[in-house]
Amino acid sequence: MAAGLLTVGLAAPAFADDDPPQSDQLWINAPYERTLPLGADGGQPQSRTLGVGINHDNDNFTVTDGRLTVDVSDLAGVAEVTWPDNCTPSGTSAVCDIPVVPVIGGDYEDQVFLTVRAADGAEIGAQGRITYEATATGGPDGTLTAPQESFDSTLTVGSGPDLAIAPVADIEVGRPGDERTVPFKVTNNGNESANGFSVSLYASYGLTDLTRYDACTYTTSDGNDYAPSTRAVCTFDQVLAPGDSFELPQPLTVRLAPHALNERLDIGVEPSDGVQDIDSDNDYVALQIGAENTADFSVTGDAISGAAGETATAELTFKNNGPAWLGNLGSGDPVADVRLIVPEGTKVTGVPSGCYPRTLDGSYYPKETGAPRYDCSLPYWVLEDTEHTFAFSVRVDTVVPGATGAVSIHPPFGELPFDFDPDRTNNEAVLTVN
Numbered sequence: 135m136a137a138g139l140l141t142v143g144l145a146a147p148a149f150a151d152d153d154p155p156q157s158d159q160l161w162i163n164a165p166y167e168r169t170l171p172l173g174a175d176g177g178q179p180q181s182r183t184l185g186v187g188i189n190h191d192n193d194n195f196t197v198t199d200g201r202l203t204v205d206v207s208d209l210a211g212v213a214e215v216t217w218p219d220n221c222t223p224s225g226t227s228a229v230c231d232i233p234v235v236p237v238i239g240g241d242y243e244d245q246v247f248l249t250v251r252a253a254d255g256a257e258i259g260a261q262g263r264i265t266y267e268a269t270a271t272g273g274p275d276g277t278l279t280a281p282q283e284s285f286d287s288t289l290t291v292g293s294g295p296d297l298a299i300a301p302v303a304d305i306e307v308g309r310p311g312d313e314r315t316v317p318f319k320v321t322n323n324g325n326e327s328a329n330g331f332s333v334s335l336y337a338s339y340g341l342t343d344l345t346r347y348d349a350c351t352y353t354t355s356d357g358n359d360y361a362p363s364t365r366a367v368c369t370f371d372q373v374l375a376p377g378d379s380f381e382l383p384q385p386l387t388v389r390l391a392p393h394a395l396n397e398r399l400d401i402g403v404e405p406s407d408g409v410q411d412i413d414s415d416n417d418y419v420a421l422q423i424g425a426e427n428t429a430d431f432s433v434t435g436d437a438i439s440g441a442a443g444e445t446a447t448a449e450l451t452f453k454n455n456g457p458a459w460l461g462n463l464g465s466g467d468p469v470a471d472v473r474l475i476v477p478e479g480t481k482v483t484g485v486p487s488g489c490y491p492r493t494l495d496g497s498y499y500p501k502e503t504g505a506p507r508y509d510c511s512l513p514y515w516v517l518e519d520t521e522h523t524f525a526f527s528v529r530v531d532t533v534v535p536g537a538t539g540a541v542s543i544h545p546p547f548g549e550l551p552f553d554f555d556p557d558r559t560n561n562e563a564v565l566t567v568n
Contacts, residue, residue, distance in 0.1 A: 164285050
């Protein structure tokens with residue numbers, strides 16, 4: 135499960151106000167595939183909701199009058215569709231009105247909700263596609279069109295259990311030492327029983343005292359390859375018939391450790407004995423748990439000396455002085471970059487692992503050595519006492535008494551300060567030469 139934490143979200147592109155780009159693109163968001171269960175015990179097939187929507191790239195433009203065309207002609211004999219109020223059907227298609235089109239990366243929500251179910255008489259394995267097209271008013275040319283023949287949803291008639299975890303709200307505010315109770319409930323929304331199932335729990339490093347259950351096996355990782363964590367795998371023999379629900383024997387609780395900051399509790403469920411869950415979208419949740427805490431990042435430079443032609447080692451050291459750790463468990467991005475502006479009269483001839491050459495403004499530099507700037511990436515997590523040193527080989531080409539190079543810490547994207555860092559005076563240092 136740890137590897138599954140590294141997920142990347144979409145973000146709206148950022149541009150300088152004085153030079154906004156004159157391009158925009160309309161996109162369609164639709165589920166790639168969905169399984170439609172038959173009825174339990176020969177009853178009416180179950181309905182499912184398909185959320186679909188559109189958005190666009192550039193927040194410099196206001197985009198309105200979205201029109202999403204939904205074509206269900208390929209579903210004949212496979213599935214039936216009930217149209218929502220904002221769609222006007224005509225034959226086997228419909229045009230759905232979306233008055234305001236949101237920007238990618240904003241508070242996006244689907245705008246069209248289709249109700250679908252397996253057609254009467256449809257057999258297991260039958261498949262059909264829903265295809266989509268979209269236009270809207272706005273953008274640099276006044277009209278935007280989504281790439282055609284690029285968006286569709288495949289519906290498959292199936293049969294089996296569908297173990298769904300009830301939605302759980304994030305816990306945004308907590309303090310180190312607090313205990314938090316996490317609601318947990320699983321319901322079988324499928325048309326067949328689950329003859330036993332397993333529940334997996336993944337608690338990030340800042341969460342301790344995970345509730346102990348007799349049905350669970352607990353392991354703790356050492357943090358060598360991935361951020362340290364606690365994992366529990368729980369096996370239950372209980373049969374969950376269609377419509378039945380399950381709750382853990384006692385409430386699920388976790389405690390925020392003294393080093394907690396931005397924590398995460400992942401919960402997953404799946405049927406036993408390799409039985410396929412017919413809808414994997416609802417059998418996993420990632421709960422964010424925040425703690426009011428700080429992590430004091432600091433960097434120290436070095437002082438080297440040498441005659442012209444001599445090479446010295448410059449050690450630049452990052453340290454997290456705590457009390458909190460930090461892990462970018464969702465994006466997998468480095469927690470910070472250590473930056474070196476190379477001192478006048480010197481040349482970097484040896485570059486440590488994880489460091490990348492740049493021009494002074496951060497653009498691509500074609501050679502590994504000799505760049506005027508280097509950005510060194512830390513891992514995606516640092517513990518509350520992590521210390522990491524980047525050792526550069528620096529050759530003195532010209533003796534410039536008192537030459538200095540700037541050493542600093544930055545977020546991996548952008549130049550904004552770390553909002554969790556209580557002392558930003560130690561985010562900068564110098565490398566002095568002679």
